[in-house]
Amino acid sequence: xxxxxxxxxxxxxxxxxxxxxxxxxxxxxxxxxxxxxxxxxxxxxxxxxxxxxxxxxxxxxxxxxxxxxxxxxxxxxxxxxxxxxxxxxxxxxxxxxxxxxxxxxxxxxxxxxxxxxxxxxxxxxxxxxxxxxxxxxxxxxxxxxxxxxxxxxxxxxxxxxxxxxxxxxxxxxxxxxxxxxxxxxxxxxxxxxxxxxxxxxxxxxxxxxxxxxxxxxxxxxxxxxxxxxxxxxxxxxxxxxxxxxxxxxxxxxxxxxxxxxxxxxxxxxxxxxxxxxxxxxxxxxxxxxxxxxxxxxxxxxxx
Amino acid sequence: xxxxxxxxxxxxxxxxxxxxxxxxxxxxxxxxxxxxxxxxxxxxxxxxxxxxxxxxxxxxxxxxxxxxxxxxxxxxxxxxxxxxxxxxxxxxxxxxxxxxxxxxxxxxxxxxxxxxxxxxxxxxxxxxxxxxxxxxxxxxxxxxxxxxxxxxxxxxxxxxxxxxxxxxxxxxxxxxxxxxxxxxxxxxxxxxxxxxxxxxxxxxxxxxxxxxxxxxxxxxxxxxxxxxxxxxxxxxxxxxxxxxxxxxxxxxxxxxxxxxxxxxxxxxxxxxxxxxxxxxxxxxxxxx
Amino acid sequence: xxxxxxxxxxxxxxxxxxxxxxxxxxxxxxxxxxxxxxxxxxxxxxxxxxxxxxxxxxxxxxxxxxxxxxxxxxxxxxxxxxxxxxxxxxxxxxxxxxxxxxxxxxxxxxxxxxxxxxxxxxxxxxxxxxxxxxxxxxxxxxxxxxxxxxxxxxxxxxxxxxxxxxxxxxxxxxxxxxxxxxxxxxxxxxxxxxxxxxxxxxxxxxxxxxxxxxxxxxxxxxxxxxxxxxxxxxxxxxxxxxxxxxxxxxxxxxxxxxxxxxxxxxxxxxxxxxxxxxxxxxxxxxxxxxxxxxxxxxxxxxxxxxxxxxxxxxxxx
Numbered sequence: 001x002x003x004x005x006x007x008x009x010x011x012x013x014x015x016x017x018x019x020x021x022x023x024x025x026x027x028x029x030x031x032x033x034x035x036x037x038x039x040x041x042x043x044x045x046x047x048x049x050x051x052x053x054x055x056x057x058x059x060x061x062x063x064x065x066x067x068x069x070x071x072x073x074x075x076x077x078x079x080x081x082x083x084x085x086x087x088x089x090x091x092x093x094x095x096x097x098x099x100x101x102x103x104x105x106x107x108x109x110x111x112x113x114x115x116x117x118x119x120x121x122x123x124x125x126x127x128x129x130x131x132x133x134x135x136x137x138x139x140x141x142x143x144x145x146x147x148x149x150x151x152x153x154x155x156x157x158x159x160x161x162x163x164x165x166x167x168x169x170x171x172x173x174x175x176x177x178x179x180x181x182x183x184x185x186x187x188x189x190x191x192x193x194x195x196x197x198x199x200x201x202x203x204x205x206x207x208x209x210x211x212x213x214x215x216x217x218x219x220x221x222x223x224x225x226x227x228x229x230x231x232x233x234x235x236x237x238x239x240x241x242x243x244x245x246x247x248x249x250x251x252x253x254x255x256x257x258x259x260x261x262x263x264x265x266x267x268x269x270x271x272x273x274x275x276x277x278x279x280x281x282x283x284x285x286x287x288x289x290x291x292x293x294x295x296x297x298x299x300x301x302x303x
Numbered sequence: 304x305x306x307x308x309x310x311x312x313x314x315x316x317x318x319x320x321x322x323x324x325x326x327x328x329x330x331x332x333x334x335x336x337x338x339x340x341x342x343x344x345x346x347x348x349x350x351x352x353x354x355x356x357x358x359x360x361x362x363x364x365x366x367x368x369x370x371x372x373x374x375x376x377x378x379x380x381x382x383x384x385x386x387x388x389x390x391x392x393x394x395x396x397x398x399x400x401x402x403x404x405x406x407x408x409x410x411x412x413x414x415x416x417x418x419x420x421x422x423x424x425x426x427x428x429x430x431x432x433x434x435x436x437x438x439x440x441x442x443x444x445x446x447x448x449x450x451x452x453x454x455x456x457x458x459x460x461x462x463x464x465x466x467x468x469x470x471x472x473x474x475x476x477x478x479x480x481x482x483x484x485x486x487x488x489x490x491x492x493x494x495x496x497x498x499x500x501x502x503x504x505x506x507x508x509x510x511x512x513x514x515x516x517x518x519x520x521x522x523x524x525x526x527x528x529x530x531x532x533x534x535x536x537x538x539x540x541x542x543x544x545x546x547x548x549x550x551x552x553x554x555x556x557x558x559x560x561x562x563x564x565x566x567x568x569x570x571x572x573x574x575x576x577x578x579x580x581x582x583x584x585x586x587x588x589x590x591x
Numbered sequence: 592x593x594x595x596x597x598x599x600x601x602x603x604x605x606x607x608x609x610x611x612x613x614x615x616x617x618x619x620x621x622x623x624x625x626x627x628x629x630x631x632x633x634x635x636x637x638x639x640x641x642x643x644x645x646x647x648x649x650x651x652x653x654x655x656x657x658x659x660x661x662x663x664x665x666x667x668x669x670x671x672x673x674x675x676x677x678x679x680x681x682x683x684x685x686x687x688x689x690x691x692x693x694x695x696x697x698x699x700x701x702x703x704x705x706x707x708x709x710x711x712x713x714x715x716x717x718x719x720x721x722x723x724x725x726x727x728x729x730x731x732x733x734x735x736x737x738x739x740x741x742x743x744x745x746x747x748x749x750x751x752x753x754x755x756x757x758x759x760x761x762x763x764x765x766x767x768x769x770x771x772x773x774x775x776x777x778x779x780x781x782x783x784x785x786x787x788x789x790x791x792x793x794x795x796x797x798x799x800x801x802x803x804x805x806x807x808x809x810x811x812x813x814x815x816x817x818x819x820x821x822x823x824x825x826x827x828x829x830x831x832x833x834x835x836x837x838x839x840x841x842x843x844x845x846x847x848x849x850x851x852x853x854x855x856x857x858x859x860x861x862x863x864x865x866x867x868x869x870x871x872x873x874x875x876x877x878x879x880x881x882x883x884x885x886x887x888x889x890x891x892x893x894x895x896x897x898x899x900x901x902x903x904x905x906x907x908x
Binding site for chain 1: 676681704
């Protein structure tokens, strides 16, 4: 039974390729999500998925499908630089800057699309991904991007962590914090670009946020979080694809594969949540107490 | 205004009216979004309410009902997770956003034959708002004005000095939830008419711009509302004259206002800060 | 310590990749057609659009086992492949497509499925109108089926293609083709008669997007304009687009705007209000890109064209 659910679908070459891509992206996302968690880059990830849009359109106009990755990358770097520059003003919080960049860049993309309509045929694919159609070349591309990201993280990981936990210390040691931030943002952008084809822009954010968030529920220790995040990313790819296959082939229910992967990831998050809650002792009803405390007047109450 | 002949057509007048209403509503709420750093939450709400859109279309009920229900669910989920993990935990918002949006996409793909409103939902189309859209936006605007009139002071106190707020005996957690619900109501009212991107832009950009010009909440709110309304009117005018999508034009005007203010605002603009730092440097340079 | 964790992750990724790759090397035999013994199995056919699938049903009858990729009322741009679809292509004997660049997703799906059987382009031999000038319609206007004569060619192409795959049933396919062609001829005459009942100066069409070029050409209608200027259904309109079309409608005195079942009616309604003409949509919407779901007025090609004609005639008279 389990064999039919989780192994059999992947005898088919196209499911196999989708699985490899999902595993690569899931585990890559798992690693990067740890830094997204530590540096609170969830909104940055979300914004990058939108700011690359005009780059995708321009890249497509210049060099068809081959141009997409480079256009996206160019605009990702551009928005990372603008984010750093605009946030230098203390009156403007980073989240407001991000929202403005996100909507502004996306609107530029919309203007480009409505001027020249040739790209929109792939707009849906861009938003939701086509993981079932990945070919060998794209898998290799993902693997290369993944290797670049992992090698950079291995080289700069210590600096990123220092920046996250002790920014003053990092600055005192002579690190240029804006440059470190920029480097990390570019790495996130690379994952976004690599994952666009598979899960689409709007769901990439799940890969970059949820794995480490799930790991964080289970432990405070970085290595455990990292291991849990990588495992969650990989497993979600596997289970999600299997669920999509099962539903559409045996039950006549079409479920978009990108969405089932993300839902599997959210399911794992919920599982981690339950485990964490169970560990803290359901007897004391920890969260109920806390929720009640948050809602209760702290001092005496007000008429 | 001299733009009167431009808005001679009924659809353009309706679009203008909607843009003005959304601009005012967004300015009001946006000030709190900016002060409380809730831009990501706002953005997440636009996506987390997506399954509501799909379900409402499937069941044939009002779109506002569907998005409203899912919006409240998302607000409660975020508030609950925050109560466990602390409000600085942005990953919580990311999880709720992903879960909501993926659920919407899955529902959408399961229902063969319903994909038609999707792109207009994401991109929006302010030019085709109907009377119902305008009425619901106006209704939400009135409700938001009333609620803010009642608790605006408390919300601002909560943004700057939570300790005092709690010491005064307010239920801080409850106030937070009320603020989140206000944002959610704004998003739910604005998104079906103008799309997710334009909603977020009108909520955040004018308020962030206003913050560069003034410190006081009252004037900040006034500037934000004014800028929102201006962006709406100017963007529509550009769309009428040039062949540019209306929603995108409004967003770009709002963003341009922000960038200009970022450079030129009297005290907090880049230019005057640069001058100030030069002035300091020259006085330092002088004696030595 | 942390570095070790990263090396671990890298090692994990690499092994997983290699493992999967190796699996890929030895497991590439997709479920192959296994027709052996007993009565010959029906031909396994995958049809892309609703129209092509309907033609295939008429020609193939119960001698084919049909999978239709696009569902009713789904814009081809919004097509999202399910694993079942790709599996169906992988196991198919024949794939039938509309052609003329309509199925942009098909090449990817075919190479993804590893399908190397026959792909029959049903538009072979149809005289293609030039497209609307966008890249989207580089190959020409893909809505060829809105002229029943083209439908005849498409059905015939399907009959020939199926016969090559299944010579034993060739005679049946040919009989079905002849019978269906007669129905299409009758449809063509019927549409002409009904259009002729309209006053000559009222034979003007404003639609939601320009899907009806072949129909307009065949029955000598005048095409005034469309709400969405291209095949593309995602772009947002500018204020100028709307004002321009309203001016055109007022100048030509068209009586109605026809909305389509697979498109949101909101923009058409805005323009209709503006120009002071009625918008025909909802239940009565024209079927432009796809047939309707089973049980609707447009669930087969024949009823769909009848419905469209009736709606147009009613709206304009």
